[in-house]
Amino acid sequence: MPSADIAIIGAGPGGLAASLLLAHAGARVTVYERHARVGGRSAAIEADGFRFDTGPTFFLYPRILEEIFASVGRRLRDEVEMIQLDPQYHIHFEQGGEIRATPDRERMRAEIRRMAPADAERFDLYMADNRRKLEVFEPILQMPFHGPSALFDRRMLQALPHLRPTRTVDTDLFRFFQDPRVRLAFTFQSKYLGMSPFQCPSLFTILSFLEHEYGVWHPKGGCSAVMEAMARIAREMGVRFELGTPVRELMFTGRRATGVVTDQGRQHVDAVVINADFANAMIHLVPETLRARWTNRRLENCKYSCSTFMLYLGIEGSYPELEHHTIWLARDYARNIEEIQNGKTLFENPSFYVQNACRTDPGLAPEGCSTLYVLVPVAHETPHIDWSVLAPRYREIALGQLPKIGITDVEKRIRVERMLTPMSWRTDLSIHKGATFNLAHSLDQMLHRRPRNRFEDLDGVYLVGGGTHPGSGLPVIFEGARVTTRLINEDLGLSSPAAEAAE
Ligand SMILES: Cc1cc2nc3c(=O)[nH]c(=O)nc-3n(C[C@H](O)[C@H](O)[C@H](O)COP(=O)(O)OP(=O)(O)OC[C@H]3O[C@@H](n4cnc5c(N)ncnc54)[C@H](O)[C@@H]3O)c2cc1C
Incomplete structure (x- = not known):
């Protein structure tokens, strides 16, 4: 079986998921992490017996990570206990009213009815509309976008009628919910992307749908416990972790990345996967002369969350x-x-x-x-x-x-x-x-306009994490890791059942 040496820069969720998938495909993987612990924005903070999640606290749509675990022969729920929350969350409105969101449809309708009886009757329509939207968009989240031609892909053309590019999550949900408080209860989730519901593209009404359809979960020990479990399994699969070891620069021959430089020395590799924050990594690790598209000026002009x-x-x-x-x-x-x-x-x-x-x-x-x-x-x-x-x-x-x-x-x-x-x-x-949620998810910074999973400015460099397609938020970051590792496997001739399962 062909093999390859791969360096992953960053042990955030994207880097950890990629390490599992690449190790499973037979690659020799080294993860370089600047900090002494894994997880990045999803790491734990521990002090005097207290333990906090640094960032994510809503674990949504576990299906994608479950599939990744299954593809490397593990069960997510054997590694981390997953607790479904009910109520999922409690919203207070300063102008009066409250909603305890629940996965129980009847109780959820009753919660809405207490504030806006007419809106309660349209909850099922909202669910049906978004169920269809997720159905047509999921294949898009799973495919790479190498350029504008990807917009003419069959899967994309099927999804276009549901894209509603002129609408925001707020205006889109106006079709179902007239009471602005109820709309907020279904649109504040755009904050998970660090965006305003009054600007966030309407596609993202699927965020609240994911909560209502698939639940809001608390992994025992926090979301950071999931990251630690991924690192533990990756180690068992032979992945080497160099913690407390920042990558200082990438090595290049022409445009091709040939390795990474740390304070401990140099490692020559066949591919580099960047999980570090995209803009920061570009500015600090890659000479600007090598970046045709993602110049410092362009990075400065990007919109951030x-x-x-x-x-x-x-x-x-x-x-x-x-x-x-x-x-x-x-x-x-x-x-x-x-x-x-x-x-x-x-x-x-x-x-x-x-x-x-x-x-x-x-x-x-x-x-x-x-x-x-x-x-x-x-x-x-x-x-x-x-x-x-x-x-x-x-x-x-x-x-x-x-x-x-x-x-x-x-x-x-x-x-x-x-x-x-x-x-x-x-x-x-x-x-x-x-910008905690990375590049903004405006339509001009999504799909082929987001930094690409097979990074377009360089050879042998790939991206995972919130800065690449499909975007920020744990489920999409995990999906993005599948997209990226599938491309690496193709390019390096590695074979991966995980990648095949995602086809
Ligand atoms: C406050 C907050 C709340 C959030 N809430 C949720 C939520 O509830 N649900 C949800 O799904 N998502 C949430 N997110 C969004 C997202 O899931 C997380 O931010 C996620 O951790 C991003 O993962 P990532 O793969 O992009 O990598 P990151 O977490 O950004 O990790 C990147 C890693 O790269 C390392 N690194 C950087 N430079 C170098 C270098 N030169 N050498 C070596 N290592 C380097 C960093 O130290 C870091 O460990 C939240 C984010 C934040 C910040």
């Missing part, structure tokens, strides 16, 4: 009334979003999200304690906002919001605290502009 201000609080006691996921949406949600988009000022009354993971998973904190994960969407880094100055003030704002969902007296109870700002996402996690 929003960022997030984060507090991870290990607290004494718990808040038993608080659901696992709680979302509080400001009355002036549209203006909040606009301020995030323009990046000039910080909203004083921001929408926010809190995870009370110990409600489901008490092992994440010492006896008698619990964890709170607080996320406030904010602008990615701009010259107008200096986080080194503003961070303490914004911490006050974030903590000041918490009583709105019943979290009172929290400051006295904090035993452990970590904070991340857009600046720390950039400096600590090497994310360009601290």
Whole structure:
């Protein structure tokens, strides 16, 4: 069987999934990770017996990762216990009203009915419309986009009528839900991509559909436990992990990447897979003279997702009334979003999200304690906002919001605290502009216009992770890893049952 040496830069979800698939195809894989632990934005933060997820807390559509595990002879649920949440999340609207989203259709209709009786009757229509949309779009998420000609692929042509390019998720859902609060309950998910529901392409109404159709899951130990399980299995399959080892540059002969350089030395390889944040990796690892399309100027002009201000609080006691996921949406949600988009000022009354993971998973904190994960969407880094100055003030704002969902007296109870700002996402996690959800998912930055899985500017370089097709968010990142590894297998003559299964 042919083999090959492959270096993967970054042990984020995309890099880990690729390592499994490539090792299974017979490649000798080395994963270089800058940090001492795996997971990237999906790693765990641990301190004094408390454990938090850094980023993802909503594990959606487990099917793709289940298939990847199955293709390497494992069962996801044997490796990590998966707990389905009900309620999936609790939304509070500042202008009044609340929804406890549930996978139980009848109860979900009742939840909507309490706020908007007419909208409740259209819930099933919304589900049917999006079921069809996912059906026609799933093949597109599974195929590579080598150029504009891919737009004429049969699968793409079938999906086009459902693309509705002039609509946003908000205007698309206006067809079903007239009450703006109900619409928000089905569109705030565009925030998972770091985008505004008033700008996010209508295709992404499938995000809330995925939750209602396939559930919202909590992996025991957090999403980071899934990353750790992938790394454990990859090691068992022979993948070498070089943790605490940043790649400093790529080696090239002409346009062809021939290896990677670290502080420990050089490794010659047949292919390089970049999982590191796309824009950051281009700027720091690849000489600009080799980049025809993704020049620094172009990277500067790209649109990036929003960022997030984060507090991870290990607290004494718990808040038993608080659901696992709680979302509080400001009355002036549209203006909040606009301020995030323009990046000039910080909203004083921001929408926010809190995870009370110990409600489901008490092992994440010492006896008698619990964890709170607080996320406030904010602008990615701009010259107008200096986080080194503003961070303490914004911490006050974030903590000041918490009583709105019943979290009172929290400051006295904090035993452990970590904070991340857009600046720390950039400096600590090497994310360009601290844009936590990567390049924006606007139509002009999707499909063939997103950096391609077989990277178009170089030979022997491939991309996985949120910066390539299909995009950011765990299920699509895992799907993207399948797309990319299939291309590598073709190019290097490796054979992979995993790749064949995805055809
Ligand atoms: C706050 C937040 C909340 C999120 N919530 C959700 C959610 O609920 N559900 C969901 O599905 N998705 C969510 N996401 C989005 C997405 O799933 C995660 O961001 C995901 O971790 C991105 O994966 P990735 O494969 O792009 O790699 P990343 O996680 O970005 O990992 C890249 C890795 O590359 C490493 N690296 C960088 N440069 C180098 C170098 N030179 N050498 C070696 N290593 C390097 C980094 O250290 C990092 O470990 C969230 C993201 C964030 C930030």
